[in-house]
Amino acid sequence: MVLNPGSDGKPAPVPLDRETLLARFDGIRQFARGERRAPHKPLLLLYALARLKHDRQTEIRFNATEAIVNPLLRSYGPWGSGAHVSYPYGRLVNDGLWRLPDRAQLLDAKGNIREGLARERDAPAGFTPEVLATFER
Numbered sequence: 001m002v003l004n005p006g007s008d009g010k011p012a013p014v015p016l017d018r019e020t021l022l023a024r025f026d027g028i029r030q031f032a033r034g035e036r037r038a039p040h041k042p043l044l045l046l047y048a049l050a051r052l053k054h055d056r057q058t059e060i061r062f063n064a065t066e067a068i069v070n071p072l073l074r075s076y077g078p079w080g081s082g083a084h085v086s087y088p089y090g091r092l093v094n095d096g097l098w099r100l101p102d103r104a105q106l107l108d109a110k111g112n113i114r115e116g117l118a119r120e121r122d123a124p125a126g127f128t129p130e131v132l133a134t135f136e137r
Contacts, residue, residue: 013129021134028095039076040088043069045097048126052135059126062089062118086113089125100125 016024028041047069051057066085073083090106090113092098100106102123106113113123127135 013133015133015137016130021131024096024131028092028097038083038087040073040083040085041092041095043072043076044085044088044092052127052132057126058132059124062086062121062123062125065089065125066119084115086115086118089113089118089123092125097127097131098125099128 025045028045030038030041044065047065048060051060062085069085070083073085077083090100090103090111093100093103100123102121106118106121106123108114117123126132
């Protein structure tokens with residue numbers, strides 16, 4: 001990391017090179033049943049990218065995300081009503097693109113988000129600082 005001149009003294013995130021960023025997106029692990037892949041992570045990423053592009057939101061909140069993405073998951077997902085935005089909201093962290101500040105408090109023993117707690121806290125999440133710095137280049 002490099003110090004960001006004029007900032008509060010915190011190190012500025014180092015942007016990723018193009019190949020690394022593309023490899024992280026390409027390496028996203030998706031749940032699959034047979035030949036069908038779950039659209040959870042791609043839809044959440046598209047929503048976060050749209051908020052970043054149109055509203056300059058570097059962080060999304062659970063409640064608004066759930067209200068918008070869950071209906072899309074039900075419409076486009078292969079498994080109907082069992083689709084929840086909480087699955088990718090917590091699991092994208094493992095793909096190196098996503099941060100979830102309250103992750104330790106929000107996850108249960110199986111690694112799933114406690115939806116009630118995420119709603120209560122309106123849990124923030126978004127791209128990692130390195131990914132955001134890359135987008136800003």
